[in-house]
Amino acid sequence: MTTVTVAVPFRAGALDREIHADYVTARLRELIPEARHLRVDVDGQFSRAAVRNEAVRQAGGGVVVLCDADTLPEAGPLRDAIAGAAGDGLLHLPYTTYRALSAEGTLAVYARGLDPHHAPAAETSRRPIGGVWVITADAYWAAGGMDESFVGWGFEDDAFWTAATTLLGAPVRHHGVITHLRHDPAVNTRSAEYRRNRGRYQTYLRARSSPTAMRALVGIPEEAA
Known part of the structure; x- marks a missing residue:
């Protein structure tokens, strides 16, 4: 039986985000109670790339759900994505529609x-x-x-999506919704x-038609392909 780890990358420090993280973590435990649940951070400057890597390391194997601390998926599509990722080794997204709540909508939740x-x-x-990814650790x-050269806000999701598409195959979406809880934007x-992140992402776009070039960019030896 495939193990499932649900990981929420998060760093405390902003009250609205802390409230969201507590809420999302609790809801995820209700949605997938049989999974191992982690809230993950790394020392130093917060990097979503670094903390997601750490989350997958801590998971060790099996299927990993990487869920932003301000975003909530639906149960059915999430379970479909977990089953799909366990079977095909692709990146799965448990949604086709993204909803960003207004301040009033977020207040109504609480x-x-x-x-x-x-x-x-x-x-x-x-x-x-982005928002919620489901993929095996392998x-x-x-x-x-x-x-992890993406530091600060922007483009790390796009870069990984591009690499996964080139090296694994087209990501799979499952019909459903994810909902984003409102907070002060960081962008x-x-x-x-x-600007530096955007420039780094451009290197992924240039490599996307060549698995060999993409493996070189992300640091995978050709003999490991």
Whole structure:
């Protein structure tokens, strides 16, 4: 039987995000009670790439659910994604639609006990590729893991999606919804970190048509292919 680890990368320090992390962690335990549940951080500057790598290391094997601390999936699509990832070694996403709650919608979740998936959304989209990933530990490392040269906000999700597509095959989506709880945004598109991350991502786009080039970029020896 395949083991399942649900990991929430998170660092405390902002009250709204701490509240979200506590809520999401508790809900995930209700959705997948048989799984091992982790909340993961790493020392030093917070890096989503580094903390996700650490989460997969701690999982050790089996299927890993990497869920952002402000994002909640639905039970059915999440279980479908877990079963799919265990069987095919691809990256699975338990949603086709992303919903970002408004401040009022997020408040209704906590003050009125409203299910986040039914709370008012400020935005819906079918384009996002992050939020919740489901993948085996072996497949994660076969795609190179996450690139820890991405520091600060932006593009690490896009880079891993591109590497996984090139080295594993097209990611699989399962019909459903993920809902993002509102908090103060961290993005600064004028920062040096953002521009550096964007430039690094461009190297992934240039390598996406060549598995050999992609393996070289993510540090996988050709003999390990």
